[in-house]
Structure formats: C-alpha cells, structure tokens
Amino acid sequence: MTRWPSRAQSGAPECDVCLVVEGCYPYVPGGVSAWIDWLIRSQPTTTFSIVSLWPRPVATPARYALPDNVSALHHLYLQDFGRRPGRSHLASGSVSLLADTLGEMVTQGGASALASVARRLAGLGPRRDLEAIFNSPAAWQMVERMYARDMPYSSFLHYFWAWRALLGGLFATLETALPRARIYHTISTGYAGLLAARARLETGRPMILTEHGIYTNERRIELLMADWIADNVDKGHALADPRADLRDLWVRAFEAYARTCYEAADEVVTLFEENQRAERRLGADPAKLRIIANGIDVARFAALPRASRQQRPTIALIGRVVPIKDVKTFIAAADLLRREVPDLRALVMGATDEDPVYAGECRDLVRDLGLDGTVELTGNVDIRQRLGEVHVAVLTSLSESQPLVLLEAGAAGVPFVATNVGLCREIVYGRADETPHLGAGGVITGLVDPVGVAEAIGGLLGDETRRQAAGRALEQRVRTYYSSERAASAYSDLYARWAAAEPAPRRFPVAAE
Amino acid sequence: MAGIGFELRRLGRQESLSSLVAAFGHAAVVAAGPWIITILSLAAITLSMEPVIGRDVLATFRAIVIYAFALSLVLAAPVTIVATRLVADALWLRRPEAVRPLLFGAYVLAIASVAPGVLGLVVYFELAAGIALALASMSLVVALIWVALSFCGAVRDYLGVTLSFLIGLVVGVVSTIGAALAGGDAAAMALGFTCGLGVTFIGLTSRVLVTFPAPMPSPEAGILAILGGLGRYRDLALGALLGTAGVWVDKWVFWLSDAGQRVSGGLLHAPIYDSAMFIASLVIVPSLAAFVVRLETGFFERYQRYYGTIRTHGTLEQIEAARVRLAGYTLDNFVLITVTQVGIAAVLILMGPLIIDALSLQFSQIAILRFGALAAVFHFILIVASSMLVFFDQRRLFLLLSAGFLGLNAALTLVTVQLGEDYYGVGYFLATLVTSFLAYHLAVRTFEDLNYLTFIGNNPSIRDAALDRDRRRRRGELAVNTLGRG
Numbered sequence: 001m002t003r004w005p006s007r008a009q010s011g012a013p014e015c016d017v018c019l020v021v022e023g024c025y026p027y028v029p030g031g032v033s034a035w036i037d038w039l040i041r042s043q044p045t046t047t048f049s050i051v052s053l054w055p056r057p058v059a060t061p062a063r064y065a066l067p068d069n070v071s072a073l074h075h076l077y078l079q080d081f082g083r084r085p086g087r088s089h090l091a092s093g094s095v096s097l098l099a100d101t102l103g104e105m106v107t108q109g110g111a112s113a114l115a116s117v118a119r120r121l122a123g124l125g126p127r128r129d130l131e132a133i134f135n136s137p138a139a140w141q142m143v144e145r146m147y148a149r150d151m152p153y154s155s156f157l158h159y160f161w162a163w164r165a166l167l168g169g170l171f172a173t174l175e176t177a178l179p180r181a182r183i184y185h186t187i188s189t190g191y192a193g194l195l196a197a198r199a200r201l202e203t204g205r206p207m208i209l210t211e212h213g214i215y216t217n218e219r220r221i222e223l224l225m226a227d228w229i230a231d232n233v234d235k236g237h238a239l240a241d242p243r244a245d246l247r248d249l250w251v252r253a254f255e256a257y258a259r260t261c262y263e264a265a266d267e268v269v270t271l272f273e274e275n276q277r278a279e280r281r282l283g284a285d286p287a288k289l290r291i292i293a294n295g296i297d298v299a300r301f302a303a304l305p306r307a308s309r310q311q312r313p314t315i316a317l318i319g320r321v322v323p324i325k326d327v328k329t330f331i332a333a334a335d336l337l338r339r340e341v342p343d344l345r346a347l348v349m350g351a352t353d354e355d356p357v358y359a360g361e362c363r364d365l366v367r368d369l370g371l372d373g374t375v376e377l378t379g380n381v382d383i384r385q386r387l388g389e390v391h392v393a394v395l396t397s398l399s400e401s402q403p404l405v406l407l408e409a410g411a412a413g414v415p416f417v418a419t420n421v422g423l424c425r426e427i428v429y430g431r432a433d434e435t436p437h438l439g440a441g442g443v444i445t446g447l448v449d450p451v452g453v454a455e456a457i458g459g460l461l462g463d464e465t466r467r468q469a470a471g472r473a474l475e476q477r478v479r480t481y482y483s484s485e486r487a488a489s490a491y492s493d494l495y496a497r498w499a500a501a502e503p504a505p506r507r508f509p510v511a512a513e
Numbered sequence: 514m515a516g517i518g519f520e521l522r523r524l525g526r527q528e529s530l531s532s533l534v535a536a537f538g539h540a541a542v543v544a545a546g547p548w549i550i551t552i553l554s555l556a557a558i559t560l561s562m563e564p565v566i567g568r569d570v571l572a573t574f575r576a577i578v579i580y581a582f583a584l585s586l587v588l589a590a591p592v593t594i595v596a597t598r599l600v601a602d603a604l605w606l607r608r609p610e611a612v613r614p615l616l617f618g619a620y621v622l623a624i625a626s627v628a629p630g631v632l633g634l635v636v637y638f639e640l641a642a643g644i645a646l647a648l649a650s651m652s653l654v655v656a657l658i659w660v661a662l663s664f665c666g667a668v669r670d671y672l673g674v675t676l677s678f679l680i681g682l683v684v685g686v687v688s689t690i691g692a693a694l695a696g697g698d699a700a701a702m703a704l705g706f707t708c709g710l711g712v713t714f715i716g717l718t719s720r721v722l723v724t725f726p727a728p729m730p731s732p733e734a735g736i737l738a739i740l741g742g743l744g745r746y747r748d749l750a751l752g753a754l755l756g757t758a759g760v761w762v763d764k765w766v767f768w769l770s771d772a773g774q775r776v777s778g779g780l781l782h783a784p785i786y787d788s789a790m791f792i793a794s795l796v797i798v799p800s801l802a803a804f805v806v807r808l809e810t811g812f813f814e815r816y817q818r819y820y821g822t823i824r825t826h827g828t829l830e831q832i833e834a835a836r837v838r839l840a841g842y843t844l845d846n847f848v849l850i851t852v853t854q855v856g857i858a859a860v861l862i863l864m865g866p867l868i869i870d871a872l873s874l875q876f877s878q879i880a881i882l883r884f885g886a887l888a889a890v891f892h893f894i895l896i897v898a899s900s901m902l903v904f905f906d907q908r909r910l911f912l913l914l915s916a917g918f919l920g921l922n923a924a925l926t927l928v929t930v931q932l933g934e935d936y937y938g939v940g941y942f943l944a945t946l947v948t949s950f951l952a953y954h955l956a957v958r959t960f961e962d963l964n965y966l967t968f969i970g971n972n973p974s975i976r977d978a979a980l981d982r983d984r985r986r987r988r989g990e991l992a993v994n995t996l997g998r999g
Contacts, residue, residue, distance in 0.1 A: 084979045085970040135979055140965035147829055155826030160968055164975075 109256025193261030441474025618735025677716030685709015793885025
C-alpha cells in the first residue's frame with residue numbers, strides 16, 4: 001500500500017487545515033456539505049485539504065466545485081479493504097493480543113486504546129501487510145476470539161459481517177496515509193473522528209471537532225429503524241440480561257469511536273448547548289467544549305419576494321425525503337389541514353433519490369390519502385427560487401442540529417413550524433436571555449405529532465397579521481444572531497489560535513519506513 | 514447529516530457464503546469411477562472372445578477401446594467437470610431451465626475437445642481407415658457418455674446410470690461378439706462395441722432430458738455458458754485435465770518405452786503392464802461404492818446441517834459443533850473404508866500367483882499386480898481426498914494436487930521403466946503413495962479450516978471483491994488515496 005511520505009511528518013505542511021469529512025462533501029448536497037462549502041469560502045486566506053470518507057468509491061459527480069483555497073481532495077474508502085485470501089504469518093500469541101486490543105478499541109475506545117492498537121500493529125513488524133492479514137486465517141482467529149468475548153450467544157453470521165465492517169473501516173483509517181497540515185478538523189465523530197484522532201496522536205498537531213448533529217445518536221436512530229437486524233438473542237423477560245445483540249455492538253462501537261475522538265480533540269465545537277450533554281456523557285472534557293452557531297449569508301435571502309395573501313396558501317417542508325426528516329408526519333398534517341384550508345398546497349422540496357424506498361412509501365401515502373392535488377414532491381430545487389411562494393415553512397425532523405433551511409427561510413421572512421429538535425426552539429422562540437426579546441418566529445411542535453403540526457400551521461395561515469409578525473421576528477433574529485459573518489470570524493479566530501500552538505508530544509509509534 | 518452509517522442495511526443483507534453444492538462433489542465421485550467401467554467391459558469381452566478370434570485381433574480391439582476411453586476421458590475432462598459445476602450452480606440458484614442448454618453445449622465442446630486428439634493419434638500411428646473410423650466413433654461417443662454421466666451424477670440419478678450402462682454393455686458385448694463371429698476384424702468389433710455405447714449414451718441423455726423438461730430456447734447459449742465456465746473455473750478444468758491424465762500417464766510411459774509393443778492395427782500397448790494393472794485397479798470398485806453410499810447418507814445430512822446452522826443464525830459454538838460432526842463422520846468413514854481397502858489389497862497380494870495362473874498371465878506379472886494392489890489403496894485415498902477438495906471449493910489445491918500426481922506418476926514410472934522389469938509398477942505405486950498422503954493432509958486441513966474457508970477464504974463476496982481490488986490496484990485505478998482536485 002502506498003504510504004505518503006508525510007507519515008513521519010517531515011517537510012512543510014500541505015495546507016493549513018485538513019478537513020476530515022464523512023459521507024457528505026463534496027458529493028452529497030445538503031446541510032453539512034453546504035456548511036463545509038461555506039466554511040472553506042469564509043476563510044479565503046486559509047488553505048485546506050480534504051479527506052472525504054466513503055464506504056466504497058462514489059459514483060456520483062461532485063456537487064460542489066472546490067474553492068481555490070482547497071489544495072487537495074483525498075478519498076478514503078472504508079469498506080474497500082483486504083487482499084486476496086491467503087496465509088499470513090502471525091504468531092497466535094500476537095493474534096490474540098491484537099484481538100484483545102481491538103476488542104477494547106471497538107467496545108470502550110479512547111485515545112489510549114487507539115494508541116495501543118497502533119502500537120500493537122507496529123509491533124507486528126515493519127513488513128506486516130494489514131490488508132493481507134485481514135483476509136487470512138489470523139483474521140478468523142481474531143473474529144472467533146472477539147465474538148467469544150463480546151456476544152457469544154448471537155447470530156454469528158450477523159456478527160461476522162458487522163465485525164468486518166467495523167474492523168475494515170478501522171484498519172482503513174489506520175493504514176491510510178495522512179495529509180500534512182497545521183490543524184486537523186473533523187466534521188463528525190465516527191470514522192472521520194477516528195482518522196482525526198489518529199492524526200492528533202501521530203503528529204501532535206492540534207485537532208478540532210465540529211459536531212453538527214450527534215453522530216452516535218444518528219447512528220442509533222438508523223439502527224433502530226434497521227429491520228434487517230434479526231433479534232437473535234431471546235432476551236425474554238429478564239431485566240438484566242448481559243447478552244448483547246447486534247444493535248448494541250454497533251452502538252457501542254460508534255460510541256467508542258466518538259469517545260476516542262472527544263479525548264483526542266483539543267477543542268470540541270457544537271452549534272448549541274443541547275449537543276454538549278451528549279458529548280459530556282461520552283467523556284468529552286467540558287473544558288474543551290464551545291459553541292459556534294451557524295450563520296448564513298442573510299443578504300442572499302433578504303431581498304426575495306414574500307408570499308402574499310392572494311397566492312394559494314402554501315406550506316413547504318424543505319429537506320431530503322429520508323426517514324429522519326419524518327416526511328410522513330408532514331403529509332399526515334397536510335391531510336388534516338386540508339379540512340380547514342381546502343386549497344392548501346404542501347410542497348416537499350428536497351432530493352427523493354437518497355432513499356428511494358422511503359420516497360416510494362411517501363408517494364403511496366399521498367395517493368392513499370387522496371392528496372394528489374395538495375402534496376407535491378418537487379425533488380431537489382433551488383429554494384431561493386421557491387421561497388417566495390411559501391407562507392409557512394415546516395420541519396418535522398426527528399433529529400436536526402441547526403438546520404440551515406430554518407435560517408434561510410427566516411432571512412427571507414418566512415415563519416417556521418419546526419419540531420423541538422436541535423437548535424430549532426432557540427431560533428424560533430429566541431434564547432431566554434434575548435434582549436430585546438424579538439417575539440416568536442413561528443411554532444415549535446412535538447415529534448411525530450401530525451395534529452400539533454397541523455394546528456400550528458393552521459394558526460399561522462388563518463391569521464395573516466400573526467403570520468407576518470412571526471416572519472418579521474424570525475428575520476430579525478437571524479439577522480442579529482445567525483449571520484455568516486459572526487460564524488466566520490469565530491472560526492478564523494479558532495484557526496489562528498491553534499495554528500500558532502506548539503505541537504503536543506506524539507503518542508503514536510510511527511512505523512519505521 | 515454527516516456520516517455514512519456504513520450502509521448498515523446493505524451489510525446486513527450480505528449473507529452470501531460459498532455456494533457449495535452437494536450435487537457437484539457427488540458428480541466428482543461418480544466421475545472418478547468411469548475408468549473402472551472401462552476395465553469391466555473389456556474384461557467381459559476378453560474373457561468371452563479370446564478362444565474364438567485369437568490374441569492378436571483381440572489385442573487390436575482392446576487397444577482401440579483403451580485408446581478411445583483414455584483419450585476421451587482425459588480430453589473431455591475440463592468440459593465435463595465445468596459443466597457439472599455449472600449444473601450444480603444452476604440447481605442451487607433454482608434454474609433448472611439452464612440444464613438443457615448446458616448439456617447441449619457440453620456435448621458440442623466435448624466433441625470439439627476430443628476430435629483433435631483422435632486426429633493426432635491417427636496421424637501419429639498412421640492408422641488404417643477402418644481402425645481410424647472405429648477409434649474416432651468410439652472416442653466421440655465415449656466423450657459424450659462422460660458428459661451425460663456427470664449430468665446424471667449431479668442429479669444423483671444412480672438408477673438411470675446403472676440401467677443405461679447395463680443395457681448398453683449387454684448390447685455392446687453382444688454386437689461385438691456378433692461382429693467377430695461374422696468374420697469382422699478388430700475395427701468391426703470396435704464399431705459393434707460403439708453401438709452398445711451409443712445405447713448407453715441415448716439412455717443417459719434421455720434420463721437428463723426427462724428430468725429437465727424445459728425446452729431450450731437457443732443452442733448457442735449453452736456453448737457460451739460452458740466457455741465462460743472454463744474461464745471462471747480454470748483451476749478446476751485444468752485440475753481435471755491433469756488429474757485424469759495422471760491416472761493414465763504411467764500406461765502411456767510404458768507404451769512408449771521398450772516394454773511397449775505394437776498391435777497389428779498400429780497402436781502401441783504394453784500387455785505385461787496393462788493387464789496386471791487393470792486387474793489390480795478393480796480393487797478400488799467396492800471401496801469407492803461404499804464411499805459413495807456414505808456420501809449419500811451421513812455426509813450430506815451433516816453437510817447440509819453445517820451450512821444450515823450458519824444460514825439460520827446459529828452461534829459460533831453451534832457452527833463449530835456442526836463442523837466437528839461433519840469432519841468427524843467423513844474422516845472416520847474415510848479411514849474405515851481405507852482399512853477395508855487394505856484388507857482387499859492384502860488378499861489380492863496373497864492370491865497373486867493364483868490369479869495370474871487363472872487368467873493365464875505371465876509369472877513376472879505377479880509383482881506388478883501386487884504393486885498395483887497396494888497402489889490402489891493409495892489411489893482410493895487420493896480420489897476421495899481430491900473430491901473433498903472439490904466439494905469445499907479448494908480449486909487451486911485440487912489443481913496443484915492433480916498436477917503433482919501427473920508429474921510424479923510420469924517421472925517415477927519413467928525411472929522404473931529404465932530400472933527394468935523388477936521395478937515395473939513401483940513408479941505408479943510411489944506416485945500414489947506420496948500424492949495420497951499429501952491429499953489426505955490437505956483434506957484434513959480443509960476440514961479443520963472449514964469455518965475460515967466458508968466465511969473468508971472461499972467466501973465469494975470477500976474473495977471476488979479482493980480480486981477486483983487487486984485488478985484495480987494493478988491498473989492503478991484504486992483510489993484509496995487520490996490526490997488532486999476532484
């Protein structure tokens with residue numbers, strides 16, 4: 001495997017900041033990618049390199065043109081690991097030690113666990129080929145041992161594939177060469193966080209984590225919705241059954257990776273206070289935590305036309321058609337609302353190709369409820385072109401961090417009905433210490449509550465004065481607290497501070513090349 | 514939302530394991546028997562006709578039969594084994610309609626493989642037209658029989674096989690004798706025998722067609738499928754070619770050596786070696802039959818249970834228990850039958866002089882017969898162990914083993930021929946001895962490593978992905994780390 005000469009960190013850095021991103025920029029449009037694009041453009045004098053992590057090579061073209069201050073885009077494919085099956089010569093003693101260290105890493109995690117894995121791997125000798133080991137009988141001995149230790153009562157077939165995915169990703173992360181940079185900045189925990197943690201331990205350069213949503217929470221939701229996982233452990237009625245099933249394995253591993261990243265990071269940035277609770281629970285040192293809210297370019301939205309009373313009453317959910325956005329609740333709310341507002345138009349503005357099965361279910365629901373003339377899935381659109389038609393914007397998401405659409409709609413004076421997730425409440429209602437208090441910019445509802453959502457929208461649509469007042473309040477709040485200038489200067493301060501920092505001692509063995 | 518979630522859904526569904534198919538290994542065992550059938554049919558004609566037509570015509574006739582069988586067996590082996598594997602795959606995928614095209618394609622390609630060999634023999638030995646015609650027709654019909662036999666084996670139609678051979682052999686023996694009595698020469702007798710083989714071929718083919726009634730849309734599809742299979746399973750195809758050649762190579766060495774004699778028709782043979790060895794190799798028949806019966810009963814039950822335990826989400830402990838049961842049963846029975854085989858060989862060794870006397874062979878053949886009987890024990894081990902390798906998809910090992918056997922048998926026989934008559938048969942014996950130990954070791958290791966092989970080593974979704982990555986890596990396409998502007 002080719003290694004970058006930078007492994008030993010000799011020579012000049014390739015760039016100022018190495019951004020480590022997972023499953024988004026520059027290939028998937030949407031919240032985090034858009035934010036990354038904004039971040040890079042907001043720091044024109046800083047040079048960036050990007051490591052983009054994917055399960056396997058991406059087929060789609062890039063959705064974002066790389067700004068001029070990006071010097072390199074690297075890819076790392078996590079599930080693309082392992083050579084042709086065959087023997088590898090590892091003593092069984094080192095196999096079991098390695099298995100135990102890896103077991104520690106994927107169940108507990110932590111910076112020292114990661115360093116132990118690296119030391120253990122380095123201890124296998126300078127000529128070890130981890131990719132060959134991964135498909136050798138030694139790997140089988142490892143999986144046997146880790147299974148026996150972790151979850152000996154569950155489906156081995158499932159465990160095996162989970163093990164391969166987890167360890168393949170871990171190994172790929174540890175084996176890849178590292179771009180040289182003054183600062184490593186990861187935009188999530190998970191494998192991106194793991195790579196950043198490795199960079200921190202290996203180079204001693206500062207590492208920053210910016211977390212939008214809480215990665216481990218998102219993975220947990222995904223796992224709860226994954227119907228393919230057979231619940232093979234019959235837990236019966238016993239309350240304290242120590243046997244773990246596959247979901248526990250995955251959740252534990254993602255938490256272990258997150259813990260590793262939190263421990264290694266020099267600073268952990270989130271968008272709002274709520275996130276910090278989850279971070280503290282997973283061991284993030286409170287002294288490292290800080291908040292930088294997202295901002296948007298208010299001017300791009302302020303001049304947009306406003307929907308008038310004469311136009312057909314229109315509500316819009318702006319977001320991808322995926323389960324976590326809970327589009328079905330929006331459709332159900334539109335169905336309820338139609339009884340009061342017969343000529344209602346309900347738009348779902350966002351890509352439908354990410355989860356075609358779910359999009360199909362949504363279309364079926366629209367048809368079954370007879371909403372064909374009311375609900376429309378527009379696909380991906382430029383919302384600046386469409387905000388002028390919208391009277392009330394809606395988010396029914398089960399999880400959000402600080403949704404950009406909320407700020408964008410706000411900047412365009414469109415009031416918002418949103419679920420009580422992430423930063424939505426704070427943006428719509430204002431912080432408790434907001435002075436002067438600007439008033440409600442819309443309504444916050446519960447999760448999966450079509451009745452509540454319909455009532456909230458109905459209240460705004462039915463009272464034009466209130467609707468316009470809410471739009472004005474939201475616009476004012478976004479202008480004051482969530483402008484991109486504020487966020488940009490916070491990040492340039494952050495980068496300036498860490499770029500000047502002395503490197504910390506390395507905690508990783510750097511393999512003799 | 515950042516993060517991949519690692520395509521959790523996709524990974525969960527990825528349950529494909531090596532699609533090893535029971536029917537396939539079966540056919541491998543069934544196909545290991547054909548050369549025994551060669552000897553049985555020859556023995557019948559030799560015993561009945563020798564007093565009538567004399568040694569010389571009979572020797573020519575026998576040479577034609579031996580050449581036809583050996584040639585077709587060796588040259589059709591790649592097509593046969595690949596067709597068998599494809600049939601097994603098709604049945605595993607529940608696509609019975611694919612079987613007829615495969616049968617047709619295998620027939621065409623088996624003929625295409627054997628025909629150049631016939632032509633080569635005709636030119637090399639400058640055969641007369643009659644003998645050339647007899648050799649050609651018999652070689653091609655027998656080639657078709659090997660193919661049809663493997664299809665019947667894949668569906669375990671033993672009754673169909675037995676009946677077809679019984680009827681075909683009776684017809685063949687009768688028409689051969691008829692041709693001889695009518696004053697025909699060796700070529701005429703061979704054509705008569707071919708008629709009987711033709712009956713066997715028709716019988717086997719009709720069994721396959723009855724079992725798979727779906728009509729065949731286009732004939733080319735089958736040919737293309739087999740050609741594709743020869744590429745995909747090239748280790749298997751080459752292994753079968755070398756393995757069957759290995760069974761015959763000691764005879765070829767003898768024919769071409771000073772011990773070889775020319776029959777009146779022009780073909781070479783080595784009667785002193787051939788006849789003793791053919792008798793000795795009959796010893797394998799009962800053991801092989803016993804092993805096939807074990808496969809049919811206990812082995813398959815445990816084989817299915819092993820893969821079933823994995824598929825139905827068993828724990829590793831349960832999977833391991835199923836593996837131990839499978840390995841234990843197979844190896845125990847293997848050893849047990851081998852011990853029986855040793856007993857039979859001992860009887861043959863002790864009764865050597867009696868047998869030589871009864872068949873009016875030369876006294877010097879006693880030693881060859883004894884070495885042959887000993888070799889048969891090890892050859893039995895070799896056949897069973899190789900079929901186990903094929904069963905568990907150890908195609909590369911199967912190829913290496915086959916190549917090793919061919920090389921050893923050829924080299925050692927060459928040496929012993931030089932050493933003189935006292936050492937005749939020692940080469941073949943030593944080749945089977947060495948290769949069988951290796952084969953047994955590999956089979957045992959395969960059973961020990963079965964979990965690893967099933968999940969990683971032979972798992973197509975891992976192996977194929979790795980091979981694909983290797984290819985991309987060689988072409989420099991693998992973008993583990995791509996530098997540059999997207």
